Amino acid sequence: MKIAVCLKRVPDTTTKIVVGAGGKSIDEAGVKFVPNPYDEYAVEAAIALKEKAGAGETVVVSLGGDAAQETIRTALAMGIDRGVLLKGDGSADGLEVARVLAAELNGGGYDLILFGKMAVDDYHHAVGVMVGEILGLPVLSSVSALRVEGGTVGGEREIEGGVEVLAAALPAVVTTDKGVNTPRLPSLKGIMAAKKKPLEVKPVSLGAGTMVVTGLSLPPERQAGRIVGEGPDAAAVLAQLLRTEAKVI
Amino acid sequence: MAAILAVTEQRGGSLRKVSLEVVAAARQLADAMGATVDAVVCSSGPVEGVAALGNAGADQVRHASHETFTLYNPDGFAATIASVGGGYAAIVFAATAMGRDLAPRVAAKLGVGCATDVTGLGTEGGAVVVTRPVYAGKAIQQVRLTGATAVLSIRPNTFATGSAAKAGTLQPLAVPAFTARVTVTAVKAPAQASLDVTEAPIVVSGGRGLREPANFKLLEDLAAALGNAAVGASRAVVDAGWREHGAQVGQTGKTVAPSLYVAVGISGAIQHLAGMRTSKVIVAINKDKDAPIFKVADYGIVGDLFEVVPRLTAEVTKLRAE
Amino acid sequence: MSVASAASYAGVDFYQVDSLLTEEERAIRDTVRTWVEENLIPVIGDAYVTGKFPKQLIPGLAELGVLGANLPEEYGCAGLGNVAYGLIMQELERGDSGIRSFASVQGGLVMYPIYAFGSEEQKKYWLPRLAKAEEIGCFGLTEPDFGSNPGGMITTARETKDGWVLNGTKMWITNGSQATVAVVWAKTGAVDDQKSIRGFIVPTNSKGFTGKDQKGKLSLRASDTSELHLEDVHLPKDALLPKSGGLKSPLMCLTQARYGISWGTLGAAMACYDEAVRYSKNRVMFGKPIGATQIQQVRLADMLTEITKAQLLVLQLGRMKDAGTMTPQHVSLAKRNNCNIACDIAREARRLLGANGILAEYHSMRHMANLESVYTYEGTHDMHSLILGQDITGFGAF
Structure with missing residues (x-):
């Protein structure tokens, strides 16, 4: 079983966003970066599948600057076998990112290529699916349950008010959602072992793409609300306000 | 005349409510560009509720019917929409479970990017411009879509549906040959059956x-x-x-x-x-x-x-x- | 979830101390921090109030690899440097002193003496099992009448033709009631012969061995503290730690544990400071956040200053330990200072939190109460003053 996981370095989800100079991206000063949480499900799935198969290789691929090496090391510490850093600037256009990743993955002999369903910075939900389309592979996106056996892959995706059951033959691309597993913490031994694992750096350059970020702003502050009252008697007042003032019931 | 394609959704032969929002958003964009709106619906038979698409703002409703389109067919839907998508100035999806899967497929086939979860849209110098929340809504990004076709998905419950009184003429849309690499074999009820939090008003x-x-x-x-x-x-x-x-x-x-x-x-x-x-x-x-x-x-x-x-x-x- | 803990903990680093750490040290610190945030923080308030050690966390701690993490890999340990080990203690005690105590005892007071004074067979048998928490250890040195003066101990080990017989009572023994094995210190010679103190590996299911919890603690409530009784406990010859000899041996263990405490108390101080900062920004009184008042700003500035000094202190201590140049007196200074500032910071944080500060939902008062024990154990503040005094002047004043 040969499995690739694509991993993105993103600001920690608790980061307080400050718009940077230029007004198109965030101010990264003092921001802590972490592996994209959805990608951690993919990393866990890759490690668990290899453990179950008893043999194979797991590879983590990341696009980014030198700092992304630390993110790759986190995956290596969790148990991924080796890393590849595609060194270059990202793009607001997910298709450009997908093209670079697909070029690296193409011909790699992977049975499975895993992604998180989206990155928590740009919220695109796009790159994994696009890589599958470019490579002509089946794509099971946003799966919260995953099963690989006998050359096939099955998954479940939450849809509005239901669950879609998906099936395809390997090789395939899968993007993972919360619920698919619980990512392990790297062990301390794993962290020490990670620095000895291979990490290849390959320079890449991305195309211009068709999406141009023209601005980034903070959402308007909500107007301060009001306390309707204290205790159960306030419930009647609230119900009236929701009907007559807010007009939502 | 430029046209906008609105990708609607049906489940079990009934049009989903979010489809009206997609058409309304497409209409808003079309009015800004002086364009028309085509809605597209993929199904295996007649779809209840398509008659409402005209009122929501669709000039035409293109119905792609295929025996395997009862449930969502990722590769089939993508192939169908991409087969005509290049002729549109923009394609609008809903950022639903289906739209999140389908929009990037279509965008990749057309060779353009895809703006997800759009909460505001308009035009600027002929290009489609969108606003979309990023960093979990902690910031709002403004993006100009410069491809020949702008592919985007709108956040549900964001675009108001109105009365546009368009014809909504039903037209068949041919389904091209495609390979179903991944199939939806069933739709199960969730463990705790209830309305989904992202859809519920x-x-x-x-x-x-x-x-x-x-x-x-x-x-x-x-x-x-x-x-x-x-x-x-x-x-x-x-x-x-x-x-x-x-x-x-x-x-x-x-x-x-x-x-x-x-x-x-x-x-x-x-x-x-x-x-x-x-x-x-x-x-x-x-x-x-x-x-x-x-x-x-x-x-x-x-x-x-x-x-x-x-x-x-x-x-x-x-x-x-x- | 309380107001103060509404967003996840990000540590304290005013002087860019992170830049002095290696990538692995940071990764280890962050991993343990995440573990504490996800596993310990949600349960610690209840564990403390009900007075129960959260023993369900032990397998996770072992899996992470924190037990004896600075001992070599050949014995199933992580083989970490001492700064990484210190950072682990810092993060564990940021959660609770009781959990850090558990790890300190297992690693510094049970695994370390077996590693330092044990035979190769003892090391190969016990260390991997202790690292995996298949065995839980405790350390029996202190006695009811011999705390700061352990050399006065009256527990005895008499040699017989096929082994040893131990008699005595040990007190204030962390992990004592749940331990499967105890490292017990006893005199093999006359009661005034400190040189005859030797260490023994005592399985707690040995006949004549009993451990019972000490009740009524108002500190370290999420940790087991026990009294051990040894009444004619017969042990085989190989229960003896062969390389142990004299009071120096258990004191070497204490140096290890005190090293960890120096880091750990810093973690508790950081937790209190972090809680105080968040609370001061959220709590509105007289129409403005209390953090906008001068009196709270002075409190916070004092806390941050002491934390920053303590951080630099333990980092250099760790680098000296790795270089082999650290002395017990160096450790005394750090243990003394960091326990002291942590006690002060916890108390000031609790005060800043007002009435909310007395609730278990917040962390500062729990840390405040815990730190009174940590201030006292492993050499009280006063004893470390005297150790330093002796080092400075050459005069013993005990």
């Missing part, structure tokens, strides 16, 4: 303040009284195994924007706020008057939820019966 969410899983019954009762409401949950209670992952609202769960969000026994950690702060009206019920949730709530009640919620359920039931 009203969401009632509970947190640790409920003390134990069985007490979510209070919220289910309130949701039933409000009607058309889903029950959501904070990360803490989902992690504790009280509720399904799919019900989690917040940064690592679902981002919701209902017209009414009721937070019960939720303190309002920043991760939770990120998932619901764009709701139109927020109500908070909490015993701690300093809870951060009150900072974002339009209406708050300080009190014991075990007393307040049953009273609210009774009051809502009374009002709605009037």
Whole structure:
């Protein structure tokens, strides 16, 4: 079983966003970066599948600057076998990112290529699916349950008010959602072992793409609300306000 | 004349409500560009509700019928839409489970990028420009789409549906040959059958303040009284195994924007706020008057939820019966 | 979740101390921090109030690899440097002193003496099992009448033709009631012969061995503290730690544990400071956040200053330990200072939190109460003053 996981370095989800100079991206000063949480499900799935198969290789691929090496090391510490850093600037256009990743993955002999369903910075939900389309592979996106056996892959995706059951033959691309597993913490031994694992750096350059970020702003502050009252008697007042003032019931 | 394609959704032969929002958004864009709107629907038979698409703003409704289109067919839908998509100035999807899967497929086939979860759109110098929340809604990004076809998906419950009185003429759309690499073999009911939090116009969410899983019954009762409401949950209670992952609202769960969000026994950690702060009206019920949730709530009640919620359920039931 | 803990903990680093750490040290610190945030923080308030050690966390701690993490890999340990080990203690005690105590005892007071004074067979048998927490250890040195003066101990070990017989009572023994094995210190010679103190590996199911919890603690409530009784406990010859000899041996163990405490108390101080900062920004009184008042700003500035000094202190201590130049007196200074500032910071944080500060939902008062024990054990503040005094002047004043 040969499995690739694509991993993105993103600001920690608790980061307080400050718009940077230029007004198109965030101010990264003092921001802590972490592996994209959805990608951690993919990393866990890759490690668990290899453990179950008893043999194979797991590879983590990341696009980014030198700092992304630390993110790759986190995956290596969790148990991924080796890393590849595609060194270059990202793009607001997910298709450009997908093209670079697909070029690296193409011909790699992977049975499975895993992604998180989206990155928590740009919220695109796009790159994994696009890589599958470019490579002509089946794509099971946003799966919260995953099963690989006998050359096939099955998954479940939450849809509005239901669950879609998906099936395809390997090789395939899968993007993972919360619920698919619980990512392990790297062990301390794993962290020490990670620095000895291979990490290849390959320079890449991305195309211009068709999406141009023209601005980034903070959402308007909500107007301060009001306390309707204290205790159960306030419930009647609230119900009236929701009907007559807010007009939502 | 330029045209916009609105990709609608059906399930079980009925048009989904979000389709009207997609058409309304496409109409808004079309009016700004002086374009027409085509809606497309993929199914295996007649679809109930397509007649409403004209009123929502569709000049034409293109119906792609295929025997394998009963359930969502990722490769088939993508091939069909991409086969005509290049002729449109823009293709509008909904950022639903289907739209999130389908839009990037179509965009990749057309060789353009894809803007997901759009909350505002217009034109600027002939190009489509969109605004979309990023960093879990903690920032808003403005993006200009420069491809020959702009591919985007709109956030549900964001674009108002109106009355545009267009013809909505039904036309068949040929389904091209395609390879179904991945198939949807079934649609199951979720473990806790209920309205999805991302779709429901009203969401009632509970947190640790409920003390134990069985007490979510209070919220289910309130949701039933409000009607058309889903029950959501904070990360803490989902992690504790009280509720399904799919019900989690917040940064690592679902981002919701209902017209009414009721937070019960939720303190309002920043991760939770990120998932619901764009709701139109927020109500908070909490015993701690300093809870951060009150900072974002339009209406708050300080009190014991075990007393307040049953009273609210009774009051809502009374009002709605009037 | 309380107001103060509404967003996740990000540590304290005013002087860019992170830049002095290696990538692995940071990764180890962050991993343990995440573990504490996800596993310990949600349960610690209840564990403390009910007075129960959260033993369900032990397998996770072992899996993470924190037990004896600075001992070599050949014995199933992580083989970490001492700064990484210190950072682990810092993060564990940021959660609770009781949990850090558990790890300190297992690693510094049970695994370390077996590693330092044990035979190769003892090391190969016990260390991997202790690292995996298949065995839980405790350390029996202190006695009811011999605390700061352990050399006065009256527990005895008499040699017989096929082994040893131990008699005595040990007190204030962390992990004592749940341990499967105890490292017990006893005199093999006359009661005034400190040189005859030797260490023994005592399985707690040995006949004549009993451990019972000490009740009524108002500190370290989420940790087991026990009294051990040894009444004619017969042990085989190989229960003896062959390379142990004299009071120096258990004191070497204490140096290890005190090293960890120096880091750990810093973690508790950081937790209190973090809570105080958040609270000061959220709590509105007289129409403004209390953090906008001068009196709270002075409190916070004092806390941050002491934390920053303590951080630099333990970092250099760790680098000296790795270089082999650290002395017990160096450790005394750090243990003394960091326990002291942590006690002060916890108390000031609790005060800043007002009435809310007395609730278990917040962390500062729990830390405040815990730190009184940490201030006292492993050499009280006063004893470390005297150790330093002796080092400075050459005069013993005990």
